[in-house]
Amino acid sequence: MHELSLSEPQDLWRIGLYDLVVISELDEPIDDAWERRALFRAPLHIVARQGHPMAQSGTLQPLRDCLWIVPSYGQRVLSNPLLSLEGSLPRQLMQAQSIYIALALLRTTDAVALMSSVVLEDPQTSSALVALPLTEALPSLRVSLVCKSMDALTPAAREFARGLIDAAQVPGILRTAPRPDS
Incomplete structure (x- = not known):
């Protein structure tokens, strides 16, 4: 494998x-x-560490200046004109294939990430991460x-x-x- x-x-x-x-x-x-x-x-979510200063932003627009960690399809999701980013990508975008690197960055920085609900259901990560309550609908x-x-x-x-x-x-x-x- x-x-x-x-x-x-x-x-x-x-x-x-x-x-x-x-x-x-x-x-x-x-x-x-x-x-x-x-x-x-599984539904996709925007995920951040517990206590993230922007955790209650409500929309994607205020998160534009955060470091974003996304999988290979993340740029396509975020460039959807129906999202409040209005078709433009966040200023700092990092594509990460490794879940371990993404989780380490999420736990130790103010980065946000596009991740599936599976990550939030895992007992090892659920206590450290939260799905941000956004008004925008994300794909699955x-x-x-x-x-x-x-x-x-x-x-x-x-x-x-x-x-x-x-x-x-x-x-x-x-x-x-x-x-x-x-």
Whole structure:
């Protein structure tokens, strides 16, 4: 198993290095050549440390000058013209693929981050972080198993994939079960 950024897997699949990936992505239609199975969905939130001086701002606009920590899809989310940032990105934007780096920065600075509710439900982080009460609606995250084709997987990879898909159907094991359209 390897932790990869969103841009890496496609090149690695082309050369046959990986059978499948489990990836977090925005919960929206994706038109590419890969087969996807949604494992779970979770709402996105703007998250900060407990006691953050801007924790009660109510909208994104006052947070514009904060350091923002975002995943690879974060810039696309924040540039949505429906948000109070009005299509312009925050002044300080850091893309972080590692949850550990993001959490360390959140705990020790006045940074804010775009993260899923899964982080807030984790007992190790829930006491240190809060979701900011914003009026803007943010999209949801989808965690998906992605491969070229489920039928083309090796027997071991197919069993692993089936195990992940089965575990995703058990309430509380991973998260809420995916919608039937996935």
